[in-house]
Structures are given as structure tokens and as C-alpha cells.
Amino acid sequence: MPRAVRHINEVRVIDALYRQGTSTRADLARDLGLMRSTVGNLIAGLVEQGIVLEREVSGSTPGGRAGRPGQHVQLNPGHSAIFGADIGIGHLSVVAVDLGGRLIESKTVEFEGLQSDVEQTVRKLADMVRRAVKRLPAGQTPRGLCVAAPGLIDRDRQVLMRAPMLNWHDLPVGRLLRDALKWDDEVTLENDANAFAAAEVYGRRWGSVDEALFVYVDAGVGGGLVSQGKLQRGHNGYAGEIGHIHLGEQGFDPKTALEGSFESYVGRSAVLARYRHHGGKAWTLAEVVTALEAGQGAARKVAEEWAWWFGRGMASLISVLNPGRVVLGGAVAQIYRHVEAEVVASIRKHSVTPYPLPPLEMSTLGDDACAIGAAMTLHRSMLDFDKRLVFGGGAALAEGTEA
Numbered sequence: 001m002p003r004a005v006r007h008i009n010e011v012r013v014i015d016a017l018y019r020q021g022t023s024t025r026a027d028l029a030r031d032l033g034l035m036r037s038t039v040g041n042l043i044a045g046l047v048e049q050g051i052v053l054e055r056e057v058s059g060s061t062p063g064g065r066a067g068r069p070g071q072h073v074q075l076n077p078g079h080s081a082i083f084g085a086d087i088g089i090g091h092l093s094v095v096a097v098d099l100g101g102r103l104i105e106s107k108t109v110e111f112e113g114l115q116s117d118v119e120q121t122v123r124k125l126a127d128m129v130r131r132a133v134k135r136l137p138a139g140q141t142p143r144g145l146c147v148a149a150p151g152l153i154d155r156d157r158q159v160l161m162r163a164p165m166l167n168w169h170d171l172p173v174g175r176l177l178r179d180a181l182k183w184d185d186e187v188t189l190e191n192d193a194n195a196f197a198a199a200e201v202y203g204r205r206w207g208s209v210d211e212a213l214f215v216y217v218d219a220g221v222g223g224g225l226v227s228q229g230k231l232q233r234g235h236n237g238y239a240g241e242i243g244h245i246h247l248g249e250q251g252f253d254p255k256t257a258l259e260g261s262f263e264s265y266v267g268r269s270a271v272l273a274r275y276r277h278h279g280g281k282a283w284t285l286a287e288v289v290t291a292l293e294a295g296q297g298a299a300r301k302v303a304e305e306w307a308w309w310f311g312r313g314m315a316s317l318i319s320v321l322n323p324g325r326v327v328l329g330g331a332v333a334q335i336y337r338h339v340e341a342e343v344v345a346s347i348r349k350h351s352v353t354p355y356p357l358p359p360l361e362m363s364t365l366g367d368d369a370c371a372i373g374a375a376m377t378l379h380r381s382m383l384d385f386d387k388r389l390v391f392g393g394g395a396a397l398a399e400g401t402e403a
Contacts, residue, residue: 006042007386009032009034009038009042010042010045010046011383011384012032013028013032013039013042013043013046013052014046014051014052014075014383015383016028016031016032017052017073017074017075018075018100018101018383021074021100022072022073022074023072023073023074024071024072024073025039025040025043025071025073028043028073043073050076050079051075051076051079051099052073052074052075052076053073053074053075053076054071054072054073055071055072056071056072057071057072074100075099075100076099077098077099077100077102077104078098078137078139078140079098079099079140080098080099080140080141080142080143081096081097081098081104081105081133081136081140081141081142081143082096082097082098082099082142082143082144082146082375082378082379082382083095083096083105083129083132083133083142083144083145083146083375083378084096084097084145084146084147084148084195084370084371084372084373084374084375084376084377084378085125085128085129085145085146085147085148085371085374086147086148086149086192086195086368086370086371086374087121087125087147087148087149087150087166087173088150088192088218088370089150089165089166089218089219089268089331090110090111090112091108091109091110091111091367092108092109092111092121092124092125092128093106093107093108093109093367093368093370093371094106094107094108094125094128094129094132094371095107095132095368095371095372095375096132096136096142096375097372097375097376097379098140099379101202101376101379103372104136105132105135105136106368106371107128107131107132108367108368108371109124109128111124118168118171118173118176119176122173122176122177122180123180125147125177125180126177126180126181129145129177129181130181142183142185143185143186143378143382144185144186144187144188144378144382145177145181145183145185145186145187145188145378146187146188146189146190146195146374146375146377146378147173147174147177147187147188147189147190147374148189148190148191148192148194148195148196148370148371148373148374149163149166149168149173149189149190149191149192150163150165150166150191150192150218150219150220150222151163151164151165151166151168151191152191152238152241153189153190153191153237154237155188155189155233155237156237157172158172158173158174158175158187158188158189159171159172159173159174159189160172160173160189164220164257165219165220173189174187174188174189175187186378188377188378190373190374190377191222191240192216192218192222192370193214193215193216193222193223193224193240194222194224194231194233194240194373194377195369195370195371195372195373195374195377196214196216196222196224196329196330196363196365196369196370196373197212197214197223197224197225197226197231197240197373198224198231198373198374198376198377198380199363199365199369199370199372199373199376200212200214200327200363200365200373201214201224201226201229201230201231202373202376202377202379202380210226210227210228210229210324211226211227211228211322211323211324211325212226212323212324212325212326212327213225213226213317213318213321213323213325213326213327213358214226214326214327214329214363215242215314215317215326215327215328215329215330215333216329216330216333216370217266217267217310217328217329217330217331217332217333218267218268218330218331218332219267219268219269220243220256220263220267221242221243221262221263221266221267221313222240222241222242222243223240223241223242223243223317224240225239225240225321226323242262242313242317243256243261243262243263243267244257244258244261244262244263245261245262245313245316245317246258246260246261246262247260247261247262247264247265247309247312247313248260248265250264251263251264251265251270252264252265252270252271252273252274252277253265253267253269253270253273255269256269256270262309262313265306265309265310265313266306266309266310266313266332267332268285268331268332271285271288271302271306271332271335272284272285272288274302274305274306275288275291275298275299275302278297278298278301278302279298280296280298280299280302285331285332288302289334289335292335292338293338303335303338303339303342304339304342306335306339307335307336307339307342307343307345307346308342308346309346310336310343310346311342311343311344311345311346311347311349311350312346312347312349312350314326314343314346314347314360315346315347315348315349315350315351316350318347318351318355318357318358319351319352319355323358324358325358325359325361326358326359326360326361327360327361327362327363328360328361328362328363329362329363329365329369333362333363336360336362337362340360343360344357344360
């Protein structure tokens, strides 16, 4: 169908501009294998919709003579804002990115009311989003919100099925937030580890990751699996629950969902329990990290044990997934900086020799990484093909869906 073909090519133009930042009609035509007249027609339509900006840039011909001005095109950063949020353990974060994927708003606050009062959390988060919307420049409109949470997400129903760290079960968080915001815009949910991976893949490292494993270590342990540059979700959408793989008979944290699981040895509660076991006195992870930085014996012992179990779990994951890169994030991953050599030694001990190990690195994103990734997940879906239009669907065709 001509409309579907046009839509596909519009999305290809938008995607190219997102990756390149700025281009020309001629370069776009060459890169996309389209005729210049086709690209010109597409650009004109996108400019009319406000999605693309076009400006003249003067040039010169060889020999110094003035040349015809060139037409440079780029995505319009002021067209819309896509919001992301993170319901973390002890904090809430809200961010906004523009159409080009650049961070334009960011706010993280400490918030301890999560485990007992869902309504309080929703009200606080909705208030943070409203305040961020008010700070947007005139004409830049919100285009939706994606919320990251530490648990299993039913993406079809947009329900947080299970978040034991928050003591939440079967909650329609998306609908509750939409009602609190009184929005007609899209509100979706995302697992926090998948959001962390999306922040790296779709955000600041666009196009640089083909096969990778993103490991998010906080209260639990989650993974984002990337293959051929795309986040993999599995058959039911639950891929990446690496914290539930079995490492032993009994971990350090008896309150985890599965005794002896990866997260029962290396998660936040496991670290705190082990620290107290070795005679330390701390009730927060920050206290343990501070003690580790000071070289305290109990903290060092905990870090060494953490490295051994973390390396054991990573060896299994690396053997199965064979990633080209492993990126670590989350509050507990700070420990890795102090025991990097010990982690690598543990991975090698639990791997078949001479199995090639991928590079392990720490994420450079901050505390709002999951919120950024949530926004980028929604941003990416908005710049993707409308499958109803491309593969058939009377509703989309009747509405004349555009890019």
C-alpha cells in the first residue's frame, strides 16, 4: 500500500536523523537508497508535522566562490517530550528526553514510603511528573510516560505482577498513574533492568552494542539481554530474570524469592546481612560502601565474598549468552570497583579454560539510569513502525496514521 510505503520511509528518515543528528537531503537519499525527490517529499511532510527542522547553511564552491546554500535537516527537539520514571528502593526519579533523545529534565528524590502505601507513591510520582511538565518550554508537549519498577511486568495488561522488594503484587500502576495525572497520553511499565539496558542501548550508546548483557544489581539482580542491537524479552516478556538462577543451597539473604539464588548471595540485603555477620554495624548499603572505601576489615571481607559469588553467577551467564560486552549498574555494583580483579578471577575459576571473557565495565549513567531507560524505551517505540499500518489493520488505515 502506498500509505504503508510512505510510513516506512518516513520512519527510516526519522531513524537516520536520530542516529546522525544532522544531515542533508542528498546524504539521506544516498544512505537510505531513495531518490532525492522522494526524500524531499518526505522531509516536506515531516517539516509540516513539526517533527523535522530544516535550515539553510551557506557553503562555497572550490576556488572560494559562493555556493548555493545547503539544506540541513534535523529532528525538532522542541516537538515533544517523552517522560520516564523509576520507582526504586528508597527513591523516585523522573526524567524527560526530547525527540532527539537528549535529556532535558531530571529529578531524583529520596522516598521511603514505597513498601506500605501504593497510593502515596503514585501521588508523589504524579506530582513530580506534573512539575516537570510545567518546566517544559512553550510548545513542547508531553507524549507519554514509561515507569520502571523492580519486578515482573505484564506488558499486555500493563500490570506490575510482582515486586517483592516493594511488597507490591498485581497492581495496575500504569492506570493508577494515568488517573492521577488525568492524562490521555500513553503510560506504560518496564522492568528496571530492561530500562537500564535501554538507557545504554537506545540512549547514549546508540548503535554501539550488538551482543551484550546488562546487569543491574540493587535490592535484586536483573539483566537486560541485547542481541543484534535489540533488547530481547523472551516468549512471555520475562527474559532477563537472572537474579533467580540457582548458585547454591542457601544464600546470605533468606528473604529472597528463591533460596540459594544469585540475588540471595549478591543483592543489597545479602550484602548487609553478610556485613553484620562479620561484625560490622550498618543498616544501609552506603554505610558498607563507606567502610569499604576506608579499608575496614569486615567490609573488605564482604566485598571479597561478594566478588566470589558474583563471579560464579557471571560465569554461568557468560557461558550461556556469550555476550560481547557486560555492563554493570545499580547501587550494589559499586562494590565491583573495589574487587574487579577478584571478580574476574572468580569468573575464570568457574569457566572452562580457555573460554574468552568479554570486557566488564561499569555504566557511566547515574542514579536516574532506569528512568532514562524507561523514557528511551517509549521514545524508541514512538519512532518505530506502526505494525498495524505496515502489516494490515483497518483502524490504522482508516485513521491515516502518520509517523
